[in-house]
Structure formats: structure tokens, C-alpha cells
Amino acid sequence: MIPQEIIRRKRDGDELDAADIRSFIAALAAGRLSEGQIGAFAMAVWFKGMSRAEIVALTLAMADSGDRLQWADIDRPIADKHSTGGVGDNVSLMLAPIAAACGLAVPMISGRGLGHTGGTLDKLESIPGYRITPDADLFHKVVKEAGCAIIGQTGTLAPADGRLYAVRDVTATVDSIPLITASILSKKLAAGLETLLLDVKVGNGAFMADRGQAEILAQSLVEVANGAGVKTSALITDMNQPLADSAGNAVEMRNCLDFLAGRKRDTRLDIVVLAFAAEMLVKSGIAASPDEAEGMARQALSSGKAAEVFARMVSMLGGPSDLIENPDRHLARAPVEKPVLAARSGWLSACDARGVGLSVIDLGGGRRHPSDRIDHRVGFSELLPLGTRVTAGEPIALVHAADEAAAERAAAALAMHYRITDDKPETTPVIAGLV
Structure with a gap:
């Protein structure tokens, strides 16, 4: 298997056979490919796509690149x-x-x-x-x-x-x-x-x-x-x-x-x-x-x-046996809890969910870099769902933060992630379809 030939063929839009895909992935797993070759292959796939047969072959080759778990002694469906x-x-x-x-x-x-x-x-x-x-x-x-x-x-x-x-x-x-x-x-x-x-x-x-x-x-x-x-x-x-x-x-x-x-x-x-x-x-x-x-x-x-x-x-798996009965005994709480107040009366009609997730990261509850340590205590609770009628000054969420300054910033940010309108929004079904 010559890696650059497989890359060239995919770059040109050819369909790769299963044997070539298996060889390429085996070489990748064994450390025999350079990062340049791996990146070139990924970019070729990004531009040219893959047939269903190619994707199946790629998936199976990657699954076979390491151990496969066995459950023969368990008599339940896995x-x-x-x-x-x-x-x-x-x-x-x-x-x-x-x-x-x-x-x-x-x-x-x-x-x-x-x-x-x-x-x-x-x-x-x-x-x-x-x-x-x-x-x-x-x-x-x-x-x-x-x-x-x-x-x-x-x-x-x-x-x-x-x-x-x-x-x-x-x-x-x-x-x-x-x-x-x-x-x-x-x-x-x-x-x-x-x-x-x-x-x-x-x-x-x-x-x-x-x-x-x-x-x-x-x-x-x-x-x-x-x-x-x-x-x-x-x-x-x-x-x-x-x-x-x-x-x-x-x-x-x-x-x-x-x-x-x-x-x-x-x-x-x-x-x-x-x-x-x-x-x-x-x-x-x-x-x-x-x-x-x-x-x-x-x-x-x-x-x-x-x-x-x-x-x-x-x-x-090593955790406390009474976690469900006594969560507050085992789950750390943030030292500062601050309500996020509705700026006006009306209906919660839209939310920037991505912004909410990024605000959790800003509080320390996620990573900007892989080496970052997470503060598990922080985040938001009591978030009201869209379609809720609120009154000005009423809490729409509760911030959990490490200090007052972080709580203030998070509360201001979260308030910006929600839109309040005079008209009741249409309800969006949570399950949009089945494939």
C-alpha cells in the first residue's frame, strides 16, 4: 500500500475499495503515516465525500484498529x-x-x-x-x-x-x-x-x-x-x-x-x-x-x-452508595448562587442555546484548552423553558458561580441569551423526526 496513491485517488474523486481503506487505517493506527498524509486524506474526503460502501469500510477498519469488547457471557441484548x-x-x-x-x-x-x-x-x-x-x-x-x-x-x-x-x-x-x-x-x-x-x-x-x-x-x-x-x-x-x-x-x-x-x-x-x-x-x-x-x-x-x-x-465504580438519597452530601455546591431576573414582562420566546453553553465555560464549567481543569460546581439551574410567561424582575434561572464577580457576569450574559416578547411563541416539538 502506497499512502500517497490512496490520497491521490480520493483527491481525484475515485471510489476506494475496502482493502485499500483497511491498509491505510492500519498504517495510521501503527504510526506509519505522517500528519501531512493523514491531513491530506481527511481533506480529500472532505472535498470529494465517500460512497456508503466506503464509509462502511472506513468505519469497520477503524473499529478493528484496536480491541473489540465481547459480551458472550451476558444473556441480555447489548x-x-x-x-x-x-x-x-x-x-x-x-x-x-x-x-x-x-x-x-x-x-x-x-x-x-x-x-x-x-x-x-x-x-x-x-x-x-x-x-x-x-x-x-x-x-x-x-x-x-x-x-x-x-x-x-x-x-x-x-x-x-x-x-x-x-x-x-x-x-x-x-x-x-x-x-x-x-x-x-x-x-x-x-x-x-x-x-x-x-x-x-x-x-x-x-x-x-x-x-x-x-x-x-x-x-x-x-x-x-x-x-x-x-x-x-x-x-x-x-x-x-x-x-x-x-x-x-x-x-x-x-x-x-x-x-x-x-x-x-x-x-x-x-x-x-x-x-x-x-x-x-x-x-x-x-x-x-x-x-x-x-x-x-x-x-x-x-x-x-x-x-x-x-x-x-x-x-x-467507586462512588458513594447513597448518592441518590443524599446528593448534597456528595456533590459540591458553588459558593455563590445568584438569580437571573427577567428584564421585562412577556413571553420567553427564543434562546441562544450555544451562548448558554459558552457561558457555562466562562464560569469555569468547561474547557478552553484540553489541559484546563473544570470547576464542576458552576453552571445554571432552574432555567425556564421557552413559552413561559414571565414578569419583570422574576427569576428565569439561577447562576452557580465561584465568586460574586463571575456570578454577575454570568447573570448578565444569560439574560442576553433569552428574548422576551409580547406575543406567545409557537411551541417547537422536542422530537423533530425519526430515521
């Missing part, structure tokens, strides 16, 4: 979910234990925050003692005995993706649908899944702001994953406002614990969690219809079984 990233999106934290309580095994490999979007791992790290990178034996044990485990990617799982992504990040080739598809799915295939649900976000707080592009990405992910042998579907969900009423790390973890314990329900979050649970249960063969599946998910919540699964997972 399922997972992936989100393309949003603000106030803590669906995975509730969905995994609900699905496990209904009879699935969920080995969920999650990521950190990217850009303005929050990361599941960052939220889990607000739990003292929680091990996001357990060894393979412990990961397997937790999935088998608790029913689910939410952890971070290891260096042996689809390592080719890590090197390719690092180069894409600095060569303006991140937003290539073939490369996004292969990056997401290679890790999921390596995890040994049988069923996969995808949450493709669309809106001003998503990486895909355009509905048409979100549908193209969802179609690519679903077709490639099914082509690779994993039963897959995707929900396209709205990200024109935070999904939950919290945005941050510890504040979103509290939201998750209150949801599982039955202490609260967020309307939009409730809709998305139950829709994903239902689709996952039907796709995996646990339930015969969406209505039956949703009933099972609601029962898992109301009975406390989902909360028990989550508590066991946390305890087995």
Missing part, C-alpha cells in the same frame, strides 16, 4: 445510545439505568465536553470517587451485575479514530459527514453493540444548526451502522434551548438524581428520555410496541428500579 452533543443534555445518565432496569445491558462509552456542548464524563466526574476509566474486567463486571456502566473511551478502543480526529481538529475537516460517521460508529462497533440509538441534535445549540444537514447526518449514521450489522435508528431532537432546566456538571447530575428518584420531571427531558427508552426496547426486542416499551420505562422509574441500577453502578 444496546447503547449516542448524542451528537447539546446543552443541558443529560439523557444518557437516566437512559442507561432505565434501559438496564427493563432488561438490556448497556456498556455506554461516553465523551467529554466538546466546544460549547457538555460532556457526560465531565458530569460523572462531579461524583467523588467515580472511576470513569476502569480496567476491562471491572467494566465487564459492572455491566453484567448492575446492567449498565457509563465510562470513558480507553486507548485500546478504536485508536485509529483518536489519531485521525486529532489531525481533523487542526485541519478544518471535523465537519465531514463521512468522517463524523466513521468516528462515532467505530467506537460503538468496537464496544460490541447489537442495538444503537442515535440522538442527532439540530438547532442553534447543536453542531448541526440546519435541519437538512441533521437529516443527512442521521441517515448516514443509520445506514452505515445497519450496514455494519448493528440495529440502529436515530431521533432528531431540538436544541434551540437547553434540554434540561440545568446546564453544568454537578447541577446536571443533581437534575439526573432528582429525575431518577422521582423528585422532579422536566417536560422536555422527560419526553426525550422516554422516547429513547421506548425505541431502544423495541429495537432490541424487549418490547413489542412503543406503547408497551414506554410503559415499561415509566414503571422502571416509578418503582425505583432504575434508581437502584444507577446507585449500584455508581457504587461499583
Whole structure:
């Protein structure tokens, strides 16, 4: 295999065969390609695209570049979910234990925050003692005995993706649908899944702001994953406002614990969690219809079984055993809490969700550089949903900050991210479509 020949052929728009793609990715994983060659290949794909067969071959080659997890001794369907990233999106934290309580095994490999979007791992790290990178034996044990485990990617799982992504990040080739598809799915295939649900976000707080592009990405992910042998579907969900009423790390973890314990329900979050649970249960063969599946998910919540699964997972991975009952004993609180007040009376009619995510970063709840340390305490809670009638001076959110100055800046910024109008806005459905 001559790397520059493969690059040239893709540059010229030729369709690469599976053997050439496998050879190129094997060389990438083994460190035999220069960053220039990797960048040139990524740019050629960005400009010329890939056929569905090429994307399947690329995904499989990247999945095979490292270890593949095996679950032969677990007699439950193996399922997972992936989100393309949003603000106030803590669906995975509730969905995994609900699905496990209904009879699935969920080995969920999650990521950190990217850009303005929050990361599941960052939220889990607000739990003292929680091990996001357990060894393979412990990961397997937790999935088998608790029913689910939410952890971070290891260096042996689809390592080719890590090197390719690092180069894409600095060569303006991140937003290539073939490369996004292969990056997401290679890790999921390596995890040994049988069923996969995808949450493709669309809106001003998503990486895909355009509905048409979100549908193209969802179609690519679903077709490639099914082509690779994993039963897959995707929900396209709205990200024109935070999904939950919290945005941050510890504040979103509290939201998750209150949801599982039955202490609260967020309307939009409730809709998305139950829709994903239902689709996952039907796709995996646990339930015969969406209505039956949703009933099972609601029962898992109301009975406390989902909360028990989550508590066991946390305890087995090193966290406190009483986290759900006593969140304030274990989750650090920011020293300053300040209400954000409505500047005028009217209807909350629009939100810059991306701006909300960036304001969390400004508070210290995200990273500007990979080496930055996160302040898990900070963020926003009690965010009112769009379509809410407010009175001037009424709180529309609560800022959690490290000091008074940061709280003042965040409150002023958040107020600017919401528009208040005299007319009631049209309600946007949180689930925009199914692929």
C-alpha cells in the first residue's frame, strides 16, 4: 500500500475499495503515516465525500484498529445510545439505568465536553470517587451485575479514530459527514453493540444548526451502522434551548438524581428520555410496541428500579452508595448562587442555546484548552423553558458561580441569551423526526 496513491485517488474523486481503506487505517493506527498524509486524506474526503460502501469500510477498519469488547457471557441484548452533543443534555445518565432496569445491558462509552456542548464524563466526574476509566474486567463486571456502566473511551478502543480526529481538529475537516460517521460508529462497533440509538441534535445549540444537514447526518449514521450489522435508528431532537432546566456538571447530575428518584420531571427531558427508552426496547426486542416499551420505562422509574441500577453502578465504580438519597452530601455546591431576573414582562420566546453553553465555560464549567481543569460546581439551574410567561424582575434561572464577580457576569450574559416578547411563541416539538 502506497499512502500517497490512496490520497491521490480520493483527491481525484475515485471510489476506494475496502482493502485499500483497511491498509491505510492500519498504517495510521501503527504510526506509519505522517500528519501531512493523514491531513491530506481527511481533506480529500472532505472535498470529494465517500460512497456508503466506503464509509462502511472506513468505519469497520477503524473499529478493528484496536480491541473489540465481547459480551458472550451476558444473556441480555447489548444496546447503547449516542448524542451528537447539546446543552443541558443529560439523557444518557437516566437512559442507561432505565434501559438496564427493563432488561438490556448497556456498556455506554461516553465523551467529554466538546466546544460549547457538555460532556457526560465531565458530569460523572462531579461524583467523588467515580472511576470513569476502569480496567476491562471491572467494566465487564459492572455491566453484567448492575446492567449498565457509563465510562470513558480507553486507548485500546478504536485508536485509529483518536489519531485521525486529532489531525481533523487542526485541519478544518471535523465537519465531514463521512468522517463524523466513521468516528462515532467505530467506537460503538468496537464496544460490541447489537442495538444503537442515535440522538442527532439540530438547532442553534447543536453542531448541526440546519435541519437538512441533521437529516443527512442521521441517515448516514443509520445506514452505515445497519450496514455494519448493528440495529440502529436515530431521533432528531431540538436544541434551540437547553434540554434540561440545568446546564453544568454537578447541577446536571443533581437534575439526573432528582429525575431518577422521582423528585422532579422536566417536560422536555422527560419526553426525550422516554422516547429513547421506548425505541431502544423495541429495537432490541424487549418490547413489542412503543406503547408497551414506554410503559415499561415509566414503571422502571416509578418503582425505583432504575434508581437502584444507577446507585449500584455508581457504587461499583467507586462512588458513594447513597448518592441518590443524599446528593448534597456528595456533590459540591458553588459558593455563590445568584438569580437571573427577567428584564421585562412577556413571553420567553427564543434562546441562544450555544451562548448558554459558552457561558457555562466562562464560569469555569468547561474547557478552553484540553489541559484546563473544570470547576464542576458552576453552571445554571432552574432555567425556564421557552413559552413561559414571565414578569419583570422574576427569576428565569439561577447562576452557580465561584465568586460574586463571575456570578454577575454570568447573570448578565444569560439574560442576553433569552428574548422576551409580547406575543406567545409557537411551541417547537422536542422530537423533530425519526430515521
